[in-house]
Amino acid sequence: xxxxxxxxxxxxxxxxxxxxxxxxxxxxxxxxxxxxxxxxxxxxxxxxxxxxxxxxxxxxxxxxxxxxxxxxxxxxxxxxxxxxxxxxxxxxxxxxxxxxxxxxxxxxxxxxxxxxxxxxxxxxxxxxxxxxxxxxxxxxxxxxxxxxxxxxxxxxxxxxxxxxxxxxxxxxxxxxxxxxxxxxxxxxxxxxxxxxxxxxxxxxxxxxxxxxxxxxxxxxxxxxxxxxxxxxxxxxxxxxxxxxxxxxxxxxxxxxxxxxxxxxxxxxxxxxxxxxxxxxxxxxxxxxxxxxxxxxxxxxxxxxxxxxxxxxxxxxxxxxxxxxxxxxxxxxxxxxxxxxxxxxxxxxxxxxxxxxxxxxxxxxxxxxxxxxxxxxxxxxxxxxxxxxxxxxxxxxxxxxxxxxxxxxxxxxxxxxxxxxxxxxxxxxxxxxxxxxxxxxxxxxxxxxxxxxxxxxxxxxxxxxxxxxxxxxxxxxxxxxxxxxxxxxxxxxxxxxxxxxxxxxxxxxxxxxxxxxxxxxxxxx
Numbered sequence: 001x002x003x004x005x006x007x008x009x010x011x012x013x014x015x016x017x018x019x020x021x022x023x024x025x026x027x028x029x030x031x032x033x034x035x036x037x038x039x040x041x042x043x044x045x046x047x048x049x050x051x052x053x054x055x056x057x058x059x060x061x062x063x064x065x066x067x068x069x070x071x072x073x074x075x076x077x078x079x080x081x082x083x084x085x086x087x088x089x090x091x092x093x094x095x096x097x098x099x100x101x102x103x104x105x106x107x108x109x110x111x112x113x114x115x116x117x118x119x120x121x122x123x124x125x126x127x128x129x130x131x132x133x134x135x136x137x138x139x140x141x142x143x144x145x146x147x148x149x150x151x152x153x154x155x156x157x158x159x160x161x162x163x164x165x166x167x168x169x170x171x172x173x174x175x176x177x178x179x180x181x182x183x184x185x186x187x188x189x190x191x192x193x194x195x196x197x198x199x200x201x202x203x204x205x206x207x208x209x210x211x212x213x214x215x216x217x218x219x220x221x222x223x224x225x226x227x228x229x230x231x232x233x234x235x236x237x238x239x240x241x242x243x244x245x246x247x248x249x250x251x252x253x254x255x256x257x258x259x260x261x262x263x264x265x266x267x268x269x270x271x272x273x274x275x276x277x278x279x280x281x282x283x284x285x286x287x288x289x290x291x292x293x294x295x296x297x298x299x300x301x302x303x304x305x306x307x308x309x310x311x312x313x314x315x316x317x318x319x320x321x322x323x324x325x326x327x328x329x330x331x332x333x334x335x336x337x338x339x340x341x342x343x344x345x346x347x348x349x350x351x352x353x354x355x356x357x358x359x360x361x362x363x364x365x366x367x368x369x370x371x372x373x374x375x376x377x378x379x380x381x382x383x384x385x386x387x388x389x390x391x392x393x394x395x396x397x398x399x400x401x402x403x404x405x406x407x408x409x410x411x412x413x414x415x416x417x418x419x420x421x422x423x424x425x426x427x428x429x430x431x432x433x434x435x436x437x438x439x440x441x442x443x444x445x446x447x448x449x450x451x452x453x454x455x456x457x458x459x460x461x462x463x464x465x466x467x468x469x470x471x472x473x474x475x476x477x478x479x480x481x482x483x484x485x486x487x488x489x490x491x492x493x494x495x496x497x498x499x500x501x502x503x504x505x506x507x508x509x510x511x512x513x514x515x516x517x518x519x520x521x522x523x524x
Contacts, residue, residue: 087176089311091183097306098183100299101190105132105197107295112201113492114289115347115399117281119482120205121492127200127209131216135193138221143192144170144185146225153236156229171234179309187306191251192220194303198255201399203262205269206473209487211466215262215459223458224254227451241440242447243420243430246307248362248412249451256406257455260395265463266472268396270479278391281398286346293350297326300357304364314365321364321372322357328376329356329383336384351387351400352380358405359412366422366430367415375415379408413448417441 109128113121140162148170149156159169162185170185172178196216203212228250230237244250271279283289305318333352337345356376360367363375386403395402417440420431429436466472478486485491 083176086311090176090309091180093311093315094179094183094187094306094309097302098187098190100302101187101194101306102132104190104194104296104299104303105129107292107299108194108197108200110288110292110295111350112204112292112399114285114287114292115201115283116204117482118284118493118496119484119491121284121484122488122490123209123483124200124204125492126488127204127212128197130213131196131200132190132193134213134216135196135220136189138217139189139192139225140185141221143221143225144188146222147188147228148184148233149229150234151229153234153239154230155226156233156235184309187309191247191303192224195224195251195255195258196220198252198401198405199259199262201401202259202397203266204398205483206266206479207262208471208474209483211470211472214466214470215258215462218462219258219459223258223455224251227254227454230451231447237447237450240446241443243366243416243422243440243444244362244413244447245365246304246361248358248409249448251409252358252361252405253409253413253448253452254455256402256404256409257452258459259397260402260406261456261459261463263395263397263402265460265467266396268394269398270476272396273394283347283398289350290346293353297353297357300326300361304361308365318364321367321369322360324369324372325356325360325364325376325379326353327356328373329353329359329380332377332380333384334380336381340384340388347400348384348387351383351404354404355379355383355408358408359415361409362412363416363420366420368419368421371415371419371421375412375419379411382407382411410448410452413444414441417444 105128109125112128113124116124142160144162145158145160146156149158150169150171151157158164159166162181164170165181167174167178167181170181172181172184196219199215199219200212229235231242231244231250232238269281272281273279300322301319304322305315308314308318330349330353333348333355334344336352337343337348356379359375359379360372364372367375383400383403386407387397387400390397390402397403417430417436417438418432420440421434422430430440432438432441463472474483474486482491
């Protein structure tokens with residue numbers, strides 16, 4: 001019979017097998033699988049047959065392959081949807097920008113009307129309203145094709161009357177990579193109308209209405225599209241590297257050159273220059289002129305950022321450079337006119353803001369914020385002295401359109417070669433101050449001369465032809481009584497005292513724009 005002590009010793013041996021003492025010998029190591037961390041896995045593995053265990057890696061392979069295929073399909077669908085969405089956003093943004101540019105016609109109309117005399121208000125408003133209608137039709141018929149058609153390096157051809165449905169006809173990629181033809185046309189037609197509107201202000205208060213209509217049709221249908229093709233339509237100037245992002249030269253200088261020749265062939269208004277004196281002819285409503293300036297300022301956020309032709313991160317950057325240049329131009333013009341004439345002239349504040357906007361139009365996408373301010377500051381100073389310069393050579397520009405659009409269009413185009421930080425295909429800085437050398441500046445100067453030369457030649461031929469056939473200028477008596485009556489048979493301010501009411505009995509040679517010659521209360 002087994003004693004209790006013997007039983008306990010036997011039980012202890014069954015419950016606790018003798019431990020093996022591990023001996024640390026050279027070359028000896030415990031197996032990785034024998035690690036106690038894998039004990040739970042060993043227990044689970046004992047529950048499955050070897051066949052089930054063999055299925056585990058096979059299942060993993062199937063899951064990985066299936067998941068990869070699903071992700072690839074999803075990415076393909078998402079990429080297409082994202083492209084469609086981006087294309088739609090681009091089209092909507094450019095449409096909104098086009099509407100802003102079209103609304104600038106209201107700004108031009110208000111500014112020009114306010115800067116001129118009340119007896120010509122209907123005439124000026126009529127010109128600014130009808131000019132966009134004329135520009136739209138002319139650009140639709142032939143101008144759009146001349147500007148963006150394939151053609152040659154000189155002129156585009158094909159797809160007249162907007163008949164082509166192939167985006168390639170007008171230099172566009174298919175949607176959604178490129179814009180729809182309709183949106184692109186509307187945006188560019190708004191620019192064409194702007195070029196013609198610039199002319200309206202410089203020839204105001206003495207041109208016959210029919211002559212202005214004919215000239216506007218020819219400018220927007222032929223001259224503007226041809227020079228625009230050189231730069232934006234794949235023409236020879238663009239191929240040389242000439243850069244004009246939103247139109248300091250393509251739009252503003254072209255309108256300015258045409259306005260300069262029109263003002264020169266028309267001659268000054270009655271009483272503007274007499275006895276060697278420059279007589280001021282003040283505008284009748286500076287309130288509406290100021291409102292017009294603000295509308296133009298807002299519209300420029302469609303003009304410049306819209307020229308990106310896409311809804312991307314560059315749009316707000318361009319908006320900021322545009323705004324900084326406008327603000328700087330207004331400030332510098334105010335200070336300059338204050339120092340020069342002894343008073344801060346509101347008309348110069350207005351034109352200084354516009355000068356900054358015109359100057360930044362060419363380089364707005366590729367200059368720093370500081371450079372934008374410098375460009376605007378210089379533009380504001382230039383416009384003050386440009387107005388005086390044209391007065392001194394007896395070029396009568398009632399609203400300062402030549403000083404704003406031509407002079408600062410030239411300055412803005414030159415600024416590209418000085419301040420731009422963009423890189424060309426060779427990875428070189430283009431701007432002179434960034435070590436780009438004189439190459440880009442030389443190309444910019446060449447573009448200014450070529451576009452200006454063509455526009456001057458074309459405009460001169462048209463103005464002289466109109467002068468020889470239709471008669472370019474209204475009669476002196478019609479000018480004194482106002483173009484509202486002689487050209488339109490109506491008045492903007494019926495019942496108000498006008499300059500002609502005071503001066504009807506005076507000879508034509510005694511007409512003076514000086515407010516000293518007009519009784520208080522009848523200043524116009």
